[in-house]
Amino acid sequence: MFISSHVKWVGISEEDFTSNSLSVTRKPVQFNSYLIQGKKNYLIDTVPEAYAEKFIENLKSMIDITSLSGLIVLHGEMDHSGAILRLLEEVPHLEIYCTEEGKDSLTGHFHSNFNLNLVKTDEMLEIDEQIKLTFIEMKMLHWPDNMSAYLSPDNILFSSDAFGQYHSKSLIEANESTLLDSARLYYANVFTPFSKMMESYLNHLTYGNYQIDCIAPAHGSIWRNPDIILNAYLKWCHHETTLKIPIFYDSKWAGTKKLAQTIGEGLAKVCNDYEIMIFNIREHPIEDLMYYIAISPGFLIGTPTIHNSYSDQVAAFLWRLKGLRFPSKKIGVFGCHGWTGEGTLQLKLDLSQIGMSVMKETLNVNWQPDSEALKQALQFTQRYWDFLNL
Ligand code: FEO
Numbered sequence: 001m002f003i004s005s006h007v008k009w010v011g012i013s014e015e016d017f018t019s020n021s022l023s024v025t026r027k028p029v030q031f032n033s034y035l036i037q038g039k040k041n042y043l044i045d046t047v048p049e050a051y052a053e054k055f056i057e058n059l060k061s062m063i064d065i066t067s068l069s070g071l072i073v074l075h076g077e078m079d080h081s082g083a084i085l086r087l088l089e090e091v092p093h094l095e096i097y098c099t100e101e102g103k104d105s106l107t108g109h110f111h112s113n114f115n116l117n118l119v120k121t122d123e124m125l126e127i128d129e130q131i132k133l134t135f136i137e138m139k140m141l142h143w144p145d146n147m148s149a150y151l152s153p154d155n156i157l158f159s160s161d162a163f164g165q166y167h168s169k170s171l172i173e174a175n176e177s178t179l180l181d182s183a184r185l186y187y188a189n190v191f192t193p194f195s196k197m198m199e200s201y202l203n204h205l206t207y208g209n210y211q212i213d214c215i216a217p218a219h220g221s222i223w224r225n226p227d228i229i230l231n232a233y234l235k236w237c238h239h240e241t242t243l244k245i246p247i248f249y250d251s252k253w254a255g256t257k258k259l260a261q262t263i264g265e266g267l268a269k270v271c272n273d274y275e276i277m278i279f280n281i282r283e284h285p286i287e288d289l290m291y292y293i294a295i296s297p298g299f300l301i302g303t304p305t306i307h308n309s310y311s312d313q314v315a316a317f318l319w320r321l322k323g324l325r326f327p328s329k330k331i332g333v334f335g336c337h338g339w340t341g342e343g344t345l346q347l348k349l350d351l352s353q354i355g356m357s358v359m360k361e362t363l364n365v366n367w368q369p370d371s372e373a374l375k376q377a378l379q380f381t382q383r384y385w386d387f388l389n390l
Pocket of ligand 1: 075077143161218219271
């Protein structure tokens, strides 16, 4: 695939494989590697190890692989670096460019003696007299070793994980709003805890006066109109939310599910401008649930009581929520229980302990909700709405 007069895409799209059993995610992904061709040839990143053979075969069909002068490793995580050892079988003395932390990452992953050149922000690699690659470190975006690289005169930012997504060709051909949703899901699950660093990185790009005509991340879509994703990232690193309120629940015998549905109906009546969405947390990937949390000012969560606490599924939800360190969200807790009802109270306590703003009142219903309990659920909904708007 043509990227610019000096750059070709040499990655792997998992949709080209009949089986996706090799995939590192649940869905097929396009993993991007780029070939820079000047008087010398350089590669930026590789692909997961599972696709190393095809990657090498493709490269050989495009160039004399022994003509490669160097490999730029923007990030050592193995979706980017997995084919390195196979590449070195073909080009044993290949020079590798990475950050100081990249050295730890590569040697830790592969336990091999690499021919390493350690680089820092603003250091430059001359591909030839005209073509230059400038390195920009991106510590903790999202690992210590990440960096990006800016190619002039092509004005391409090779951005590693930043601005990336986990999707493949068919979605890449989709419309802009679908692409942005996919990028937002990736941001929510990868960069949320590092949003301050992301803001600094975006500032560095702005004040560094980089003219960026194309952003080429390590997986997913290549952004030919980079302002779209740059402007979106500026909002996301400030945790911009939208008019959506998700209601999450787990339910043992459908009692908590009935409460979720009633709360959903009640909320839809009081908050006209908001979209209310109800999720059985067992039926959705945790990454999708975190995406909805990222884009919402608050949410409600329902749990049954099991062994004097909330359910295992809610515990997994809470664990991921804690790890992503979202800014405080306004949360309402509800649940249905049989002979004891500690689940909602424990959940309220644990949500507060990870910095969430939890409504003092919880909705606890003993046994299956009857008409009186459903009436209480509607009243609880009104009080949650008031709490959200405080
Ligand atoms: Fe941090 Fe694309 O891996």
